[in-house]
Amino acid sequence: EIYTLSLHDALPIWRNLLLAAAAAPDATPRELLTPHKVNRLIVAPSGKPGAFDERAVDCPFVFREASRFGMTFLGFDGTGYQTGLAWSGNLLDWTVEGCIAARDPANRLFRHNVAINWIVRENDLFSPGRLRRFRGEYIGVYHAYPNPGYEQGPAVIGICRSRDLRSWRFDPPCLRPDDGAAWERGGLYKPCLLEHNGTFYLFYNAKNQDRPWREQTGLATSRDLQTFTRYPASPVIE
Numbered sequence: 001e002i003y004t005l006s007l008h009d010a011l012p013i014w015r016n017l018l019l020a021a022a023a024a025p026d027a028t029p030r031e032l033l034t035p036h037k038v039n040r041l042i043v044a045p046s047g048k049p050g051a052f053d054e055r056a057v058d059c060p061f062v063f064r065e066a067s068r069f070g071m072t073f074l075g076f077d078g079t080g081y082q083t084g085l086a087w088s089g090n091l092l093d094w095t096v097e098g099c100i101a102a103r104d105p106a107n108r109l110f111r112h113n114v115a116i117n118w119i120v121r122e123n124d125l126f127s128p129g130r131l132r133r134f135r136g137e138y139i140g141v142y143h144a145y146p147n148p149g150y151e152q153g154p155a156v157i158g159i160c161r162s163r164d165l166r167s168w169r170f171d172p173p174c175l176r177p178d179d180g181a182a183w184e185r186g187g188l189y190k191p192c193l194l195e196h197n198g199t200f201y202l203f204y205n206a207k208n209q210d211r212p213w214r215e216q217t218g219l220a221t222s223r224d225l226q227t228f229t230r231y232p233a234s235p236v237i238e
Contacts, residue, residue, distance in 0.1 A: 082102050141160070
């Protein structure tokens with residue numbers, strides 16, 4: 001019911017995802033559920049004074065890299081979001097390596113927040129989620145809030161790049177709320193970036209300026225990761 005016919009026709013990437021699900025041997029919706037939950041947190045706030053993840057952790061993104069699993073996540077220290085990295089061999093026991101994207105008081109965009117939410121990985125629903133490289137680089141997507149605090153102010157979204165998952169180069173924002181339609185002018189939130197047949201699909205959620213606001217999902221596409229065109233029928237999920 002989520003993937004309507006019009007969305008299916010407009011966004012061919014979902015066709016491959018649905019075909020992958022249908023091709024799974026003997027897969028049924030019940031078998032794809034995840035009823036068994038670990039009875040503990042696998043990554044938690046560190047509680048260490050001054051640490052990037054002192055007070056909260058948020059937005060995990062899990063992937064496979066070589067022989068282990070990685071996870072980027074956001075840490076909140078009372079001032080804003082920063083981005084951390086953790087590793088695991090079994091998806092249950094995780095070791096936090098540290099902060100890989102920290103705020104920069106000298107940078108107008110990142111003086112309070114820098115949140116890497118997603119890195120392009122393979123699209124197969126039943127794959128282990130291996131990361132992909134483009135011209136030798138991992139391609140990520142970030143969002144950044146303009147004010148100190150927890151999700152304070154209308155955030156922007158942009159592309160970032162790395163060769164080692166630790167040192168990142170940040171492009172200028174590619175999506176700003178002021179450039180969008182009324183449904184997204186209250187601010188942008190967590191982005192998700194996929195690639196299919198040479199086109200990059202950037203999904204993101206956003207809110208309007210009314211209170212109480214409505215949060216919905218939009219889409220923008222790009223061939224060069226520099227110029228993104230908003231899908232005219234957005235929001236694609238109301």
